[in-house]
Amino acid sequence: NIKVVVPENKSYELRATAEDRTKATSLFIGNGQKVLAPFLGTLDYFAGMKMMNGMMKMNGDLDDMGMAMTLQKMDMNMVMYPEIHSTNYSFIQQFQRQSQKMNVDFSTADTSHWRFSKSSKPVVLNYNMLKAPFNTTLPKQDSVKTLDFELTGNMNRYLWTINNRTVSESDKILIKKGEVIRIILRNNTMMRHPMHLHGHFFRVLNDNGDFSPLKTTLDIMPMETDTLEFEADQSGDWFFHCHILYHMMAGMGRVFEYADSPPNPQVPDKKEAYKMIQKDDKRLFPKAEVGIESNGSDGELQLSNIRYQLNTEWRLGFNDKDGYESESHFGRYIGKMQWLMPYVGWDFRYRKGGHEEKSLFGQRNTKDKREAFCFGVAYTLPMLIIADTRLDTDGKVRVQFSKKDMAISERMRMNLMWNTDKEWMAGLRYIVGKYVSISSHYDSDMGWGAGLTFNY
Template sequence: MKKNLLLTMTFALVAFQMAVAQNVVRYDLYVRDTVVNFSGKQKKAIAVNGQIPMPTLTFTEGDIAEIHVHNELKVGTSLHWHGLHLPNKEDGVPYMTQMPIAPKTSHIYRFPITQHGTHWYHSHSGLQEQIGMYGMMILKKKKDDVTFRKGIDDLLQIPVILSEWTDYNPMNVTRMLHNASDWFAIKKGSTQSYSEAIKAGHFKTKFNNEWKRMLAMDVSDIYYNKFLINGKSEPQVVTPLENLDKSTFKAGDKIRLRIANGGASSYFWLTYAAGKITVVANDGNDVVPVEVDRLIIGTSETYDVVVTIPEDGKAFEFLATPEDRSGSASLFLGHGTKQLAEKLPSLKYFEGMKMMNGMMDMNGNMNDMGMQMSLQKMDMNAVMYPELSKKAAMKMEGMKMDDHKMPEMKMDHKNMNHKDMDDMPMNDTKMDTMKMDGMKMAEKDMNKKMDMSSDSHKSHGDQSTSKKGMVTLNYGMLQSPTVTTLPEGAPLREIRFELTGNMNRYVWSMDNKVLSESDKILIKKGENVRITLYNNSMMRHPMHLHGHDFRVLNGKGAYAPLKNVIDIMPMETDTIEFHGNADGDWFFHCHILYHMMSGMNRVFSYENSQPNELVPDKEWAYKKLQKESNMLYLSAENDFATNGNDGKIALENARWSLGTEWRLGYNNKDGYETETHLGRYIGKNQWFMPFIGFDWRHRKLDVGETETNVFGQSSNKDSRAVFSVGANYTLPWLVTAQAEVYQDGKFRMQLFREDIAITPRVRMAFMVNTDKEYMGGLKYILTKNSALSTHYDSDMGWGLGINLNY
């Protein structure tokens, strides 16, 4: 008995000593409303411990992180630890791994630090990330770690977090996106109106673009007032993470920049005035060093790069330029005369539009050529980059993509039967190699047909080579310094997602379903999961998996790089894989905040997981999560004109639309008319919307006056209150065709279009129907909510006025 007691006490003592030996690193984070001024205007934001970005949190692998979050906001909040491997209940996703941290309460996140690298953290509540809730996390290696790299891990280190700022309320931003407002394009100078097309010699390009029912070409949805590095918009001279004196920078010094893209939606091109950039890590994982001239960092990605100070007495600019090139942010390394990096010129949007015209068919589908493109190796946007030579920019003008399909990947079926394929373990490099052989063959064929420059593939397979031999990073260059293969013999689960979207209504989805239309995806512990992602949209999507690193199958076999975000360009197909070794529910989503909030996300759920006491009612919580990415958005417009009052109001989400429009005269002769429709959008492109409606109108007719429609049916505009069934369909040139049958047997067909971009600010509209009614109008956009207008209405005549919209 005494012996057992002694053993118990001994084990307890050892356990206590082990617990005490672990270093607990505590941070207290106070989340408060604040006011900032980045653009000359005071705007509301959220600060943590009084600062934007949030404090940089530093840990060493093996520490225990204990983070106390004190919510002093009037709404709930949360914090997600991006890229970290941790217990599911610590992941920080409201309504999935925890409930929101309620106002005036505190919450403790506690988890072990089991990895190293550059990471970041941010709010996962609503749109709080956009207005200040983002910050760096630096996880250091132990110096005795076998992976410690001398000359890299012991360099001076500078944390760099990129972001952007908009003076608009983020909820207003997302509402404007859903309502197809063109204000952001006006602010950025990217409207691509007909007058601009004619001036650029691209009238046919513009007409063909709209004939295929596409909106103007763009690479970024939002106009930002400022772009920030470490929360500052002005160029800054920085010091290392260790707060050493500035004089430590001297010629020959190598500096490690730990870079995180904490922007809500922006991609950034990174260039350095002193020359080459050496990439040494990505998404917190080491990679074999690779030297490039520039790289693009996707939303939520992290890169560790090493740069060199070449001369004393000079400060060299490290420049971050958003993908749409509407601004920049920079920092300077070294001291003395400032040496500026070359600015990236404005994009050639009409060249991009012409390229997209050739890729898209009349049904809104991408052509087959994209199915074998992958890993950022072929940047289809390169045709818009003025800094690249014409050859290197892929001569795609006038090409018919149907005639240039990519060759299919060929497998050696002679030496491999179907059973071999089924039984092949996930970590077998043959599958990876065969996949990449097919990609390389496709890429070679594509380059030949696009007349690429002869030196465009000399450096690591990169196609973006300028006249100076510029080398741009792509995922095919990344290689892990250690083996990353998954466990042999584990069951294989294969999943395929098509990334889909509708720019006209700003609905982003996977397999044409938003989160509210999908169930959780069940996976089993111990199985290997392989995911193939095909981007069938015209926008990039940085897809992020919570709580896991995945292998990117890029031809490096057993040394495939590990990431937690993969940027998938338009028309690309990429394959990732991970081992299912966790518990609970994990988010998988596009990290462009406004895409995620519009439905482009899924939830992976491990079967037979332990209950999460932080989410007592999982079914109810999941419905709340689904609702958050399929919100209703209100739009309203009213034209106060000399000949009457016209207006409309609508409430819409991803599928449903409830709208009313009206025309009110100023006298009894003109009368009034209103139409209300409740409809559901159908199809991937949502060109078809059946609806039910109600038509209510009154217009005083003269004695003996009658009106008939083109079918000979008499009008009863003097007193009309009828229900209807009908449908809208979007025709080429973005004209809406509407057919409607009323309960009294009358039938009407109507053609109309609004917001035809004549110039960047002048817009045209028209309507004609079988009731012999017609309308034509122009408006000049003054601000995001107002315009001067004039129109002619067949019932009410000419009118001038002011148009207000919300």
């Protein structure tokens, strides 16, 4: 909340600007000559992403290089998205368009504050500036329960967790009335997370000591460590979660449960209610890519959740000579970054008049018809190249490298694949709409083809 005094004979602009600086909304307070608020420059959106990539270790941990960051004292927004230009032309244009549309005349407006001068840099607020109007120290307690919560996850498979566990993968945290719960929160991801607790105010420990502020949400920046504490003075179950709801539904949360709680008439079936919360991060995500081209059809169906993946790939020619083949895998992603996926699978292949094939390892195959089970590991290399090594029940070994959906331009994507059976594939697709692309690819078995690729 902010408190404003209505100015005399002037109309001051109060403006809220979106974090990405592309849009803003204004309110004018008072009557008289309009005084415009300063505007914020345009941002370099990718500077921070590049920097963070440099700070990320192979295991996905962020290296803060010895800086103990907390309470947003270091403005990570300024670091991650530095201003590339102090004049925000798109903003000025937007402002002019809006004022024309709304028939407001700004020709007599006072624009002397429009640009920040060197001496009037914007003040960025942080949690260390907050001071409670009264002493917030919690009553002395016999027992303090300290919890270490490391916020974890990765963007690649959209996994968001606490201590690499989702809500459904972890137990409720049992607390007792009268206890002090202290949470040491560390953000080991590349995103900020507004962590929210239901039913309680927590203290955010800062330099104001006894007057540390009370909050219900703490927005924690990458690499920061913050300490929160609250008195357990309720009953029942309470949710602590990231308030970016996509993250919450992916599993970034925990449930606190008070021991010996009386039944809550508002939640008649507590077990069922808890199941509903757990359901969110257990969701199955279907994915499909189906190519129909002049040399046949190839494609992939995939069903996955946060840890497991089932997928089927196929290459179907238009006749027996071109052949038909399909390969299915069921695997589990291992580790926080999920680079590694061991899997089991099965293959089917049929091709009439099959000629002898010899792999790079000297293993031969002459059969027209082949069915085999296999097991293997897929490992995601830098640049998201998948290295896939497998052994099948015929004793054949295959190593395959593939890279999907390489962005060549805004709408052009490239797929590449090569393996030790001397099979390879190169494809391009031009994205026409959300579900359709015009595509062309060369396959060492099926040759050239062009057509359409549908994806979901």
